[in-house]
Amino acid sequence: MGDLSEFSLKIQLFLRAYRWRRIDPVPWTPLKKPLSECRVALVSSAGLVMPGQEPFDGGKRGGDPSFREIPANVEVQSLVDTHRSRSFDHSGIRRDPNLAFPIDRLRELSESGRIGQVNRRHLSFMGSLTATGAFVRDTAPAAAKLFAGDGVDAALLVPV
Amino acid sequence: MCSQAVGLFAAELERQGISTVAIQLLREVALKVHPPRALFVPFRHGYPLDAPQEPGRQRAVLEAALRMLEDRNLKPPALVDFPG
Numbered sequence: 001m002g003d004l005s006e007f008s009l010k011i012q013l014f015l016r017a018y019r020w021r022r023i024d025p026v027p028w029t030p031l032k033k034p035l036s037e038c039r040v041a042l043v044s045s046a047g048l049v050m051p052g053q054e055p056f057d058g059g060k061r062g063g064d065p066s067f068r069e070i071p072a073n074v075e076v077q078s079l080v081d082t083h084r085s086r087s088f089d090h091s092g093i094r095r096d097p098n099l100a101f102p103i104d105r106l107r108e109l110s111e112s113g114r115i116g117q118v119n120r121r122h123l124s125f126m127g128s129l130t131a132t133g134a135f136v137r138d139t140a141p142a143a144a145k146l147f148a149g150d151g152v153d154a155a156l157l158v159p160v
Numbered sequence: 161m162c163s164q165a166v167g168l169f170a171a172e173l174e175r176q177g178i179s180t181v182a183i184q185l186l187r188e189v190a191l192k193v194h195p196p197r198a199l200f201v202p203f204r205h206g207y208p209l210d211a212p213q214e215p216g217r218q219r220a221v222l223e224a225a226l227r228m229l230e231d232r233n234l235k236p237p238a239l240v241d242f243p244g
Contacts, residue, residue, distance in 0.1 A: 003186065006204055020164055020192040026236040027174035028196055031229055043169060045162040063161070085161075088205035096212035105209075105218050114226065125169070127162030135165065140172035148176045154229055156222065157170050157182040158208050159162035 007087050021132050031154060038153035040109075041119035042070075045127025046093055046100035046160045047083030050074060058084030062131025065139045068124040069146070076103050085128045088160060100160050119152050127159055162205075167195030181225040183208050184239075194237040197228050201242045 004012050031038065047056045049068050057064040070079070079097040081090055093100050103122065109115045123143055129135055147155060163184045170180040174196045181197040184190040185205055190198045201221060203210055210217040224242045228234060 004188070020189060021168060022192060023167065023171045023194045023196075023237070026194050026196050027171055028236040029174045029177050029179045030232070031179045035226060035230060043166060043173075045165050090206060092207050092212040098215075098218060099207060099209050099212045102209055102218055102222060105215065105222055108215075108219070109222065109226075114223075125165060127165035129161055129165050132164070132168060136168055136172075140169050141176075143169070144172045144176045144178070147173065147178055152178050154179040154181075155170070155173050156225055157166040157180060159166045159183060159185055160206055160208060 011087055018130070021136070033153065035115050035154070036113050037116045039117045039119050039151055040106060040115045041147050041150070041152045041155045042101060042103060042106060042122040043125070043155055043157040044101040044123070045125045045158070046097075047081060047126035048079040048097060048101050048124045049082050051078055051080065055080070055082035056084065056126035058082070063129035064126050065129060065135040067139060067143050070101070070122045070124050072103070072118050072120050072122065074103060076101065083126050083128065083160065093160065100158050102158070116153075119147070119150050121146070121150065123147075163189040164193050167193040167198070170195045170197070179229055181228045183221070183225065190239050196236050197234065197238045199225050199228060199240055199242050
């Protein structure tokens with residue numbers, strides 16, 4: 001069950017005191033066409049990287065706001081979990097990265113016609129960000145621009 | 161923290177004209193951050209799509225997320241529970 005009691009008392013206290021960043025106003029883009037015609041992309045915050053990509057920096061104060069591009073033809077089992085958090089069980093994602101980066105499921109959805117195309121690239125973040133300023137100001141707009149340039153219609157975002 | 165990060169990025173995607181749905185593992189965070197479309201799942205951290213090597217269970221979560229994208233009655237910020 002996803003609730004605060006999963007965490008140590010120290011982390012629970014931190015999360016209760018933390019000033020969450022509220023989105024206001026909340027932007028809203030309705031789908032412009034049927035899903036079966038949409039180009040869809042994935043976003044994971046599981047800190048996944050491909051072999052040869054730089055791991056996320058687990059020592060960075062406030063968290064590492066960078067991102068990695070993951071091509072659509074990636075072999076999902078080759079993805080490496082570099083998420084710094086020790087407050088959740090990583091074993092499921094290491095057995096099957098689809099649990100947090102469901103690229104095999106997305107391909108199936110495209111093959112069945114439920115969605116249109118799988119975008120040519122997807123994005124990986126390490127979501128353990130306590131300082132969100134640089135992420136909101138710099139990283140997120142730059143990363144979103146890649147999807148906008150690709151003609152992505154819809155994105156599925158998966159935290160861990 | 162992961163739920164906040166994907167919510168913030170979802171908002172940026174929506175600003176740039178891309179529809180989004182963000183899975184959320186903590187209801188409290190979704191209620192505070194206000195991702196545009198959030199699917200709250202009752203799974204523990206590290207298991208956002210339910211279970212490893214269980215394609216059917218993973219597909220069920222994704223299908224619920226896709227239905228949120230198609231639902232013209234939702235208003236921002238939209239929070240839906242899985243399973244509905």
